[in-house]
Amino acid sequence: MAGNLRMVVSYDGTSYHGFQTQPTKHTIQDKLEAAIYQLTGENIKICSSGRTDAGVHARCQVINFHTASAIPAERWALALNARLPRDIVVIGAEAAPEHFHARRSAKQKTYCYRIRNTRYPDVFARPYELHHYGHLDVPAMSEALSCIEGTFDFSAFCSIRSQKKSHVRTVFQATLETCPIDGQPLISGQTIRIFITGSGFLYQMVRIIVGTVLQIGEGKRSSEDMRTILLSKDRSKAGPTAPSHGLTLWDVEYT
């Protein structure tokens, strides 16, 4: 199917230097482009909905690229998976309109940050969630998250290495859900999943928001501080950057 192809890709980012191509070639983009080259002989630059940092995972990253190959769209996923490492899986492929662009056409993205609030980590989920032992004030964390819903200058929650001209973004929704782990006394506790949906995200924005919300959960700050920090536009007022391995690009939506 020659033309514009749109794909959904999931990956375990543990061992990669992020999504975007690097001289090391050990990125998700490099692996995808190498698999496309193996399959078609085409040297293609793929376009994604946005980069993810080193160690960050994706459940549903969206990419697109133009190909001259005659391979039918529905065959692409299995064909690429056979040529990809086991920690990258294409879970969908379809023909897209000529003008479709994975980044520019995206309307909103959702990230999920997972925290396991138990005495011991779950060895099987450990690469994908932050383990936090000790009480967390979940209602306070939830309240803090609601403070960032809206259109704001998010400079306080943006790495000082950001090179974007404007730090104004819209967060449509910032919520959390808890899931009790019971029936298993040895590993009892709860998992907390923080979901943040926005028009776009600044460099390390979700991880700095989560790092701040965790301080609020620990009682080191109050939930009202969240708005003060946001309005300060000062990175030094916010909390630390939460570790990358707890973060997953959850979904990208288009209209």
Added chain:
Amino acid sequence: MAGNLRMVVSYDGTSYHGFQTQPTKHTIQDKLEAAIYQLTGENIKICSSGRTDAGVHARCQVINFHTASAIPAERWALALNARLPRDIVVIGAEAAPEHFHARRSAKQKTYCYRIRNTRYPDVFARPYELHHYGHLDVPAMSEALSCIEGTFDFSAFCSIRSQKKSHVRTVFQATLETCPIDGQPLISGQTIRIFITGSGFLYQMVRIIVGTVLQIGEGKRSSEDMRTILLSKDRSKAGPTAPSHGLTLWDVEYT
């Protein structure tokens, strides 16, 4: 707490040469004994409920050992976890009666074999489950499993490399449960978890049972064949050995 200590350990077996110590030293037992040595200076041989093969995981493996250390029982788990690789986690430790022996005192063990029956693998669960695309006749698989409940000579489901004198074992329960994966069109399908509880297990017994049940699910054999295979006591009549990475030692029960 000097005396007999009982611990529950979970591990991701992906990168290990099984539970039991080997000259390579890259086994779960070696890592646990090295952590105990680091913590106490004691050269201890631990005892487990039973070995697990290379690549097999454990949710709740049970071990015991005698120590002269004064460290209180409730401190051991965190102390050892700080000295263990990230894919091995002690999730419980308690004082045990002098006569407690992790293998000899065990009354029954449960293994779980997980199969993901979807078009594409789940990248995050991939190390812990077998991905199987294509229809599986779940009722037939369930029926086949019920045939092995009871006390039998399980030679048909035992590696020919077994050196045990008797292959008679009791399977108390062999069932499966399915869990639909829906709401997510791209990764729809189901997971199938096969649980087998028995008095003891022969070398590769669960994996050979699962390999045979999978052939029944695929329609290559009928569920009635299961009993014929069992009664034949002939390994060559059974199916292939299912891959190790789908298998997890789920639980060990003591009275």
